[in-house]
Amino acid sequence: MLFPSTIAGSLPKPEWLAEPNVLWAPWKSQGAELSRAKRDATLLAVKLQEDSGIDIVTEGEQARQHFVHGFLEKIEGIDFAHKVEMGIRNDRYKAMVPQVVAPLRLKGRVHADEARVARTHTAKKVKFTLPGPMTIIDTIADQYYGDRVKMAFAFAELLNEEAKALQADGVDVIQFDEPAFNVYMDQVRDWGIKALERAAEGLFCTTAVHICYGYGIKANTDWKQTLGGEWRQYEDTFPSIDKSTIQQVAIECRNSRVPLELLGLLPNKVVQAGVIDVASDEVETAEDVVKVIEAVAKFVPKANIVATTNCGMAPMRREIAEAKLMALGAGAKLARQRLA
Secondary structure, three states, X not given: OOOOEEOXXXXXXXXXXXXXXXXXXXXXXXXXXHHHHHHHHHHHHHHHHHHOOOOEEOOOOOOOOOOOHHHHOOEEEEEEEEEEXXXXXXXXXXXXEEEEEEEEEEOOOOOHHHHHHHHHOOOOEEEEEEEOHHHHHOOOEEOOOOOHHHHHHHHXXXXXXXXXXXXXXXXXXXXXXXXXXXXXXXXXXXXXXXXXXXXXXXXXXXXXXXXXXOOOOHHHHXXXXXXXXXXXXXXXXXXXXXXXXXXXXXXXXXXXXXXXXXXXXXXXXXXXXXXXXXXXXXXXXXXXXXXXXXXXXXXXXXXXXXXXXXXOOOOOOHHHHHHHHHHHHHHHHHHHHHHO
């Protein structure tokens, strides 16, 4: 199928799950009630995508508080009780983060419930997102390993363990989210891609990496204003990524300053082209989506294009996110008709 559509990962949570004082703050004490709420929200996310004509659906990250910490919560050796302030993304902003205090080990399955709920309740392909190793170590303090690379590969091994289990659950696409790849260029080439490949080692399902300039918070918006008229950081990393074993690259293309000719540096990859702007409440039309796909097709073979969102939509108002989903599904369908 030309131009199948998918979302980058997250959707806004329903009001009854998004309100921290109702469910998320005391999540440890909610037990079966919280589990049911997560299941119901996951089913709703899948249904919304199906109704919007999305071809490859996700579980919407409904069972996670944070795209990184949702994975870390099931790992031994991490202290969530004593968070410390740390600079994130090369000190772009500060955050209170948990600490690695002992050897890392999975306590058990991390995302089995939501993956199996999604797989059971849709006949469509299912994509599941995990944080990448470099982004994890850029979002947690190290009080044990004393070596960023060593800690990254320790996390890569755990990611690989969970990824293989997700594959066994019937997940069709496993995507690793690596926004840190747009910050630490030399480290990406030196060890970041190797750590990512370790996380994906042995997978026979489709593998993808999502890289973006950051969305959802003012610190990212302000930083992007300093990058000038063209965002060319990908020029440094795409050649290395193209040589990797990862099969797909998800990249923002709608209303970004990324020169689309840089996509030509990924001749061996399927490009998940972001055709929906997640930093604006303006709802795209199907025609808008087609225009971005047409622009991408000048540099990427049509058979290698998947239409997606620029990034996750969790910070957006729910009605806006749902309208943008409809535009994504309708635009991909229209592109198939016009450009086949």
